[in-house]
Amino acid sequence: xxxxxxxxxxxxxxxxxxxxxxxxxxxxxxxxxxxxxxxxxxxxxxxxxxxxxxxxxxxxxxxxxxxxxxxxxxxxxxxxxxxxxxxxxxxxxxxxxxxxxxxxxxxxxxxxxxxxxxxxxxxxxxxxxxxxxxxxxxxxxxxxxxxxxxxxxxxxxxxxxxxxxxxxxxxxxxxxxxxxxxxxxxxxxxxxxxxxxxxx
Amino acid sequence: xxxxxxxxxxxxxxxxxxxxxxxxxxxxxxxxxxxxxxxxxxxxxxxxxxxxxxxxxxxxxxxxxxxxxxxxxxxxxxxxxxxxxxxxxxxxxxxxxxxxxxxxxxxxxxxxxxxxxxxxxxxxxxxxxxxxxxxxxxxxxxxxxxxxxxxxxxxxxxxxxxxxxxxxxxxxxxxxxxxxxxxxxxxxxxxxxxxxxxxxxxxxxxxxxxxxxxxxxxxxxxxxxxxxxxxxxxxxxxxxxxxxxxxxxxxxxxxxxxxxxxxxxxxx
Ligand SMILES: [Zn+2]
Numbered sequence: 001x002x003x004x005x006x007x008x009x010x011x012x013x014x015x016x017x018x019x020x021x022x023x024x025x026x027x028x029x030x031x032x033x034x035x036x037x038x039x040x041x042x043x044x045x046x047x048x049x050x051x052x053x054x055x056x057x058x059x060x061x062x063x064x065x066x067x068x069x070x071x072x073x074x075x076x077x078x079x080x081x082x083x084x085x086x087x088x089x090x091x092x093x094x095x096x097x098x099x100x101x102x103x104x105x106x107x108x109x110x111x112x113x114x115x116x117x118x119x120x121x122x123x124x125x126x127x128x129x130x131x132x133x134x135x136x137x138x139x140x141x142x143x144x145x146x147x148x149x150x151x152x153x154x155x156x157x158x159x160x161x162x163x164x165x166x167x168x169x170x171x172x173x174x175x176x177x178x179x180x181x182x183x184x185x186x187x188x189x190x191x192x193x194x195x196x197x198x199x200x
Numbered sequence: 201x202x203x204x205x206x207x208x209x210x211x212x213x214x215x216x217x218x219x220x221x222x223x224x225x226x227x228x229x230x231x232x233x234x235x236x237x238x239x240x241x242x243x244x245x246x247x248x249x250x251x252x253x254x255x256x257x258x259x260x261x262x263x264x265x266x267x268x269x270x271x272x273x274x275x276x277x278x279x280x281x282x283x284x285x286x287x288x289x290x291x292x293x294x295x296x297x298x299x300x301x302x303x304x305x306x307x308x309x310x311x312x313x314x315x316x317x318x319x320x321x322x323x324x325x326x327x328x329x330x331x332x333x334x335x336x337x338x339x340x341x342x343x344x345x346x347x348x349x350x351x352x353x354x355x356x357x358x359x360x361x362x363x364x365x366x367x368x369x370x371x372x373x374x375x376x377x378x379x380x381x382x383x384x385x386x387x388x389x390x391x392x393x394x395x396x397x398x399x400x401x402x403x404x405x406x407x408x409x410x411x412x413x414x415x416x417x418x419x420x421x422x423x424x425x426x427x428x429x430x431x432x433x434x435x436x437x438x439x440x441x442x443x444x445x446x447x448x449x450x451x452x453x454x455x456x457x458x459x460x461x462x463x464x465x466x467x468x
Contacts, residue, residue, distance in 0.1 A: 021275065028268055033260035038259055053263055054271045061275060120254045126261075144255035150220075169216040177245045 009073040017065050028057060029055055035081040041141045042085040044130045052088055056081045089138055114149055120179050128178040132171050139164050140171035206234040211241050219248045379448050402447050411445055412436040 015023030035056060040049040060077055067076055120128075129137060129145075138157065142148045143164070148156070150164040157164070217223045218231055232240055235241045384399075416433035423429055 021272065024275065025268065025272070028271065032267070033262045036263035036267075037260045041258075042333060046264070050263065050267050050270075053267060057271055058274060058278070061278075062419070079213060079446070120251060122254070125251070125254050125258065129255075140255070145254050145258055147256065165216045172216075172219070172248050172251050175251050176244075179251075180247070 005072060006069060010069055013064055013067055013073065016061070024061060027060075027073070027081075031077050032057075034074070035077060038078070038081050038141070038146065039085055041126075041129055041145060042138055043088060044132070044137055046132065049131075050086070052084050053081075056084050059084070082156070085138070089134060120175075124179055125175070128175040129171075131178065132174055134176065136167045136171035139167035140175075143168045144172070206230055208234075208238060208241055211235065211245075215245065215248060218245065219252055284380075377444065380444065383448065402443070403441055406440070406447075409436060409440045413440065 012023055012027055016027060021077075032053065032063075036049060036053050039056070040046060042054060055079070060080055067073065071079075129141065132140060139153055142153045142156070143150065150161050150168070153164040154161045159167075164192050198199045211218075211231055214227070214231055218228065221228075223231065224353055229337035235245050236427060413433065413436040416436050420433050
């Protein structure tokens with residue numbers, strides 16, 4: 001983060017804290033795209049994602065006065081949003097799913113030549129992500145979309161590193177099955193059921 | 201555990217690390233060798249790499265345009281609520297032995313606008329009540345040195361004020377009690393209620409204040425010109441409103457802390 005960004009953040013924050021709603025609107029327009037993408041992909045549906053986005057910005061508004069500028073405003077907001085997503089997922093039945101590495105296995109690898117249509121369009125990929133079960137979806141989004149490491153995801157979600165890996169793998173396999181429209185046989189080896197001792 | 205000739209199933213077990221580029225170099229070379237000569241694994245690994253690559257370059261999705269106006273309305277409702285940031289008093293915290301940020305409740309964004317409006321309405325009432333209390337206080341202070349010559353008109357004025365304040369307090373109490381019931385219901389629905397001990401303490405305190413209100417009300421009825429009785433009645437009313445406000449603030453605080461700061465990530 002450059003000094004100039006830091007200065008811009010600081011002045012935007014102080015205008016917001018002073019009650020300037022247009023400053024908050026500016027902050028919203030700067031950051032809502034990234035945060036909405038995160039909430040949408042993590043939660044898998046637009047209505048929940050919008051509610052959560054609103055909640056994140058309201059929380060940010062209430063807490064802005066305590067923003068110390070140790071990180072960039074974007075990072076601070078992003079952390080609020082990740083936490084809100086995790087909290088949302090934890091509060092749902094996703095908890096069991098996340099911890100027990102649910103029984104359904106990834107679709108088996110498809111035998112045969114490479115499907116030339118496999119290069120996924122953005123639209124198809126977004127839709128396939130939405131259709132994932134919550135546990136694989138959150139691990140996949142955090143790892144492959146957001147770029148977190150497995151050990152970071154493990155500590156965020158309170159799961160074992162191996163569980164994060166197997167959920168990400170399961171998600172990729174399911175996405176592949178969706179994208180190639182394969183109805184694969186169930187001779188699965190790649191699904192990698194959870195190892196003993198994977199629960200924290 | 202595996203020789204130079206890797207099987208397809210051995211490759212399957214290494215797929216996630218292979219796609220993440222997390223295999224050590226020697227093993228990666230073995231896997232690549234198999235993949236290069238096996239159409240099935242080549243297709244699979246190619247697809248998974250494609251997916252990983254596409255996922256990491258997904259562009260941001262802007263929120264729909266109706267989100268900002270809704271957020272703005274929620275912000276304005278909150279700004280109109282002068283005690284939205286009211287934290288439970290230290291006294292109440294001690295009374296209920298509250299540990300800060302106890303994770304007990306889910307937050308629900310769509311409750312906020314409705315709650316904001318209700319809080320704003322209740323806040324207006326409190327302002328009105330405070331004005332009533334203040335003017336009664338002033339009239340009492342002025343009356344004090346003139347005790348011997350106080351007029352019946354002055355007594356009536358004080359009585360009227362007590363009646364007005366009492367009815368306004370009842371309305372305010374109704375608002376707060378509704379808010380508390382709504383928050384309790386939301387907490388129950390999400391399976392994460394306020395600590396039962398905390399709720400029990402709050403209810404005991406509320407019962408004590410109600411008892412004090414009844415006692416003072418009886419005293420005022422028996423001795424209409426007793427300023428001490430009037431003052432204690434008003435004081436009991438004030439304590440009731442404060443307690444209800446504190447309860448709402450406490451429930452909101454638990455919800456907000458829960459939504460903003462779960463374990464795992466710290467704020468910058
Ligand atoms: Zn093979």
